[in-house]
Every structure is written in structure tokens, then in C-alpha cells.
Amino acid sequence: MAACWARIRGRLREEVGEVEYRTWLRQMTLAGIDGEDAVILLPTRFLRDWVNSHYGDRLRALWQAEESAVRRVEIRVAQAAAEPAMAGAEPRVPARTEPVGLAESLAVRPAERPAPEIRSDWVVPLEARFTFDTFVVGKPNEFAHACARRVAEKPASQGFNPLFLYGGVGLGKTHLMHAIAWAIREHEPVRTVAYMSAEKFMYRFIAALRSQNTMEFKETLRAVDVLMIDDLQFLIGKDNTQEEFFHTFNALVDQGKQIVVSADKSPSDLSGIEDRLRTRLGCGMVADLHATTYELRFSILQAKAAAARVEVPAKVLELLASRITANVRELEGALNRLVAHAGLFGRPVTIDSAQEVLHDVLRAHERRVSIEEIQRKVAEHYNLRLTDMVSARRARNVARPRQVAMYLAKQLTQRSLPEIGRRFGNRDHTTVMHAVSRVSELMQQDAGFAEDVTLLRKMLES
Numbered sequence: 001m002a003a004c005w006a007r008i009r010g011r012l013r014e015e016v017g018e019v020e021y022r023t024w025l026r027q028m029t030l031a032g033i034d035g036e037d038a039v040i041l042l043p044t045r046f047l048r049d050w051v052n053s054h055y056g057d058r059l060r061a062l063w064q065a066e067e068s069a070v071r072r073v074e075i076r077v078a079q080a081a082a083e084p085a086m087a088g089a090e091p092r093v094p095a096r097t098e099p100v101g102l103a104e105s106l107a108v109r110p111a112e113r114p115a116p117e118i119r120s121d122w123v124v125p126l127e128a129r130f131t132f133d134t135f136v137v138g139k140p141n142e143f144a145h146a147c148a149r150r151v152a153e154k155p156a157s158q159g160f161n162p163l164f165l166y167g168g169v170g171l172g173k174t175h176l177m178h179a180i181a182w183a184i185r186e187h188e189p190v191r192t193v194a195y196m197s198a199e200k201f202m203y204r205f206i207a208a209l210r211s212q213n214t215m216e217f218k219e220t221l222r223a224v225d226v227l228m229i230d231d232l233q234f235l236i237g238k239d240n241t242q243e244e245f246f247h248t249f250n251a252l253v254d255q256g257k258q259i260v261v262s263a264d265k266s267p268s269d270l271s272g273i274e275d276r277l278r279t280r281l282g283c284g285m286v287a288d289l290h291a292t293t294y295e296l297r298f299s300i301l302q303a304k305a306a307a308a309r310v311e312v313p314a315k316v317l318e319l320l321a322s323r324i325t326a327n328v329r330e331l332e333g334a335l336n337r338l339v340a341h342a343g344l345f346g347r348p349v350t351i352d353s354a355q356e357v358l359h360d361v362l363r364a365h366e367r368r369v370s371i372e373e374i375q376r377k378v379a380e381h382y383n384l385r386l387t388d389m390v391s392a393r394r395a396r397n398v399a400r401p402r403q404v405a406m407y408l409a410k411q412l413t414q415r416s417l418p419e420i421g422r423r424f425g426n427r428d429h430t431t432v433m434h435a436v437s438r439v440s441e442l443m444q445q446d447a448g449f450a451e452d453v454t455l456l457r458k459m460l461e462s
């Protein structure tokens with residue numbers, strides 16, 4: 001029956017399209033077959049009425065095509081899982097609420113006692129944007145991405161259980177976890193996937209302790225097929241919750257269920273997490289999301305601008321990618337501001353508007369490059385000695401790179417012209433002024449030279 005239901009949902013999804021499906025139909029669960037009726041549950045009356053009037057006939061036709069014994073489709077409102085029905089007065093059709101943010105469980109549970117379902121308030125809704133399609137892959141995240149794909153395709157496969165994703169703030173851990181959940185939901189809707197933050201796990205556990213209902217807590221979590229816990233570092237120092245998580249973890253892995261965990265550090269660096277749990281966490285696949293590179297940041301911005309259908313000049317993307325380096329979330333926020341501003345005033349995004357709209361962000365991310373750093377990089381690039389930057393030599397092959405270094409010092413530091421002059425072998429400020437205008441001129445005239453200077457600038461800024 002579960003397979004029929006999966007096919008019916010798949011057909012409907014194809015017919016109505018993703019947006020419509022997610023809006024109205026995603027929360028349907030099959031309660032069971034009652035005589036000639038297929039009984040479907042939805043969490044609210046509103047949804048029930050809507051689905052009934054808009055898709056009722058189609059659901060019936062699809063059911064009949066799959067299973068001729070089914071004559072009717074009855075759509076009911078699910079009871080809350082904690083209501084008396086769960087406690088004992090067992091209904092013919094087990095009642096449940098739809099787990100928001102979970103792969104819909106299709107399981108028509110064995111007769112005696114329905115396994116507890118995860119309630120919607122236990123989990124965090126999945127973010128629609130966080131799919132594999134929208135995740136931009138580059139060197140720093142390709143391994144983590146490949147592992148996530150692998151787990152999504154074959155949950156609980158040897159060597160990938162648990163999957164431990166770690167990395168700094170805003171580098172895509174949550175995005176990858178949600179992507180795994182969406183992919184499993186899509187391809188294997190019979191599996192239940194529970195995604196929650198470690199914080200939520202703890203609060204649920206405390207609530208269970210308080211209401212003396214830890215049994216339900218344990219049973220519920222142990223009935224899922226894939227358990228994902230985000231930001232595990234939250235459990236540092238919370239020994240009782242760690243202990244509970246340790247037992248849940250073992251029970252699930254023993255049953256061949258998949259665990260995915262994220263944290264800001266690797267298992268071995270998570271001090272404050274009990275040794276035995278750290279050991280368990282590290283014994284599957286550990287994948288690191290490294291800090292982004294300029295190229296990855298640029299590609300992410302390009303993809304996000306395309307998704308927003310807004311034309312953003314490459315120069316603006318370059319500016320953002322070179323300035324906002326630590327965190328993709330901030331990078332995204334800056335782009336969103338630009339896009340919103342452009343939309344609001346009906347003006348195109350330009351380098352000037354970007355500098356104006358984002359002046360606070362750009363100032364905050366001004367990278368403090370030292371003059372010495374500039375001199376070293378430029379000398380290295382043109383194969384000179386560092387001392388050539390401050391020497392009196394006037395040969396073109398030395399003087400031109402020195403001018404480039406002065407130009408970059410003017411662009412990338414807050415130093416005054418006299419100060420820059422002093423740092424370049426006690427030269428006069430007019431020499432620096434001349435260098436700045438000469439380099440700007442040459443950049444206009446010679447594309448190769450301009451490329452060189454731009455590259456140096458990027459290297460210094462990233």
C-alpha cells in the first residue's frame with residue numbers, strides 16, 4: 001500500500017508542480033485503507049477542505065488506477081498525536097499529525113500499537129531553498145557535498161554512518177542537511193527523516209523529563225529512519241542531554257538507521273562532549289566545510305543573483321566576493337540588500353549603488369592590508385626583491401612594479417600620500433600621486449596590465 005501511495009503522490013507532484021504540491025499536498029499522509037475507502041489525513045480543516053474540493057476527484061482516480069478495490073477517498077483532519085487516541089483508545093485508523101519538515105511517513109503501521117510519530121513541534125521545518133540544486137560546489141565544500149549526496153542516495157551505507165559535517169559559521173552545514181532531507185523525501189518517501197537542532201533536542205528532552213514521559217520521547221526518536229541533529233556544539237557541558245543523545249544514537253545505528261550531525265568543530269575538537277560520544281561521532285564519515293575561496297564566493301553570488309533574476313554586474317560580484325569573506329550568510333545578505341534596493345527604486349545594480357547601499361557592510365569588512373604586505377606581494381609577483389620596493393633604482397622593470405605597489409597602497413589602505421611615500425624609501429607625496437595616476441592610466445590602455453593589477457588586488461584582499 002505504501003508503494004501505491006508513493007506512486008500516487010509522485011504522479012500528483014508531477015501533475016501539479018512543485019510549488020503547488022508543497023503548498024497544499026505535501027502534508028497528506030495515508031492513514032490506511034478502510035474497506036473501500038482510502039483514508040488520507042491532513043493537519044487542518046482548511047487544508048482538508050481545500051484538498052477535497054480541488055484534488056479529491058484526482059486522488060480518487062489515481063487510487064482507482066492503482067488499486068481497483070478502492071472506490072472512495074476520504075480526507076480527514078488528523079488528531080494531535082498526544083490526544084487520547086494515542087494513549088490507548090485506539091482508533092481503527094491511527095491518528096497522527098503531519099510532521100512538518102519531515103519526510104512524510106507512509107508507513108501503515110502494524111496493528112497493535114502505532115509507533116509514535118514525530119510531532120510537528122519537535123522539528124524545524126525544512127527550508128525550501130536548501131536543496132542540492134541550489135548548493136554551489138567548489139573546492140572547499142566538494143567533499144562534504146559528495147558525502148551528503150551519498151547519504152541522501154543510500155542512507156545508512158557502510159562507512160557513512162554517522163555523517164558528521166563540520167565547519168565555521170555560515171558555510172553551508174544546515175543547507176546540506178536540509179538538502180539530504182529533501183532528497184530522501186523525494187526519492188524514498190517511505191523513510192521518516194527527523195531534522196532538529198541540538199537545542200530543540202535538549203528542550204524536548206527536558207520537557208519529557210518534566211512531564212515524566214521520557215518513554216514517548218525515546219520511542220518517538222527511535223522510530224525514525226534518519227535522524228539529523230544540527231549544531232551539536234550546543235550540547236557541550238549538557239551532560240544529561242548528551243547521555244540521552246548517546247543512547248538514541250546507539251539505538252538508531254544498531255537498527256541500521258542513518259544519523260547526520262553537524263557542529264562547528266570536528267569530533268576530536270569538541271571538548272565538553274563526553275569521550276565515548278565523540279568517539280562514536282567520529283567513527284563514520286567526518287567531512288569538513290572549509291572556509292570559502294574567492295572563486296566559490298563569486299560563484300555563489302552569481303547563482304543567487306541568477307535565482308533572483310536580477311542582473312548584477314561582475315564588478316559588483318567581485319567587490320562583494322573580495323570583501324565579505326568569512327561567511328556565506330553575510331554575503332547572501334549583502335546581495336539581498338542590493339537586489340531589494342534595485343527592486344524598490346526600479347534602478348539597475350551598479351558598482352556605485354553597491355558602494356552606497358552597502359557602505360556599512362563594506363566598511364566593516366575593510367581588510368586591513370599593510371603596506372609591507374603589499375610590497376611583499378608585488379615584489380613576489382614581479383620577481384623582485386623586497387628591497388627593490390624601497391630602493392632608489394629607476395630601471396623600468398623595478399620602477400613600474402613599485403608604482404603598482406604605491407597605487408595598491410593608496411587603494412587598499414587608509415594611509416595618506418606622504419605616509420605612503422615615506423614607506424617607499426622616503427619618497428615625496430607627489431611621487432606617489434604620479435604613481436597612482438600613471439597606473440590608472442596604464443590600466444585603461446593595457447588590458448594585460450590591468451588584469452595583473454586586479455589580480456594582485458584580489459590576492460591582497462582575500
Ligand SMILES: Nc1ncnc2c1ncn2[C@@H]1O[C@H](COP(=O)(O)OP(=O)(O)OP(=O)(O)O)[C@@H](O)[C@H]1O
Pocket residue numbers: 130134135136137141167168169170171172173174175176231264300328329332
Ligand atoms: N555552497 C553554497 N551554495 C549556496 N548557498 C550556500 C552555500 N554555502 C552556504 N550557503 C548559504 O549560506 C547561508 C548559511 O548557510 P547555513 O545556514 O547552511 O550555514 P551553517 O554552516 O549551518 O551555519 P551555522 O554555523 O550558523 O549553523 C544559507 O542561506 C545557505 O543557503
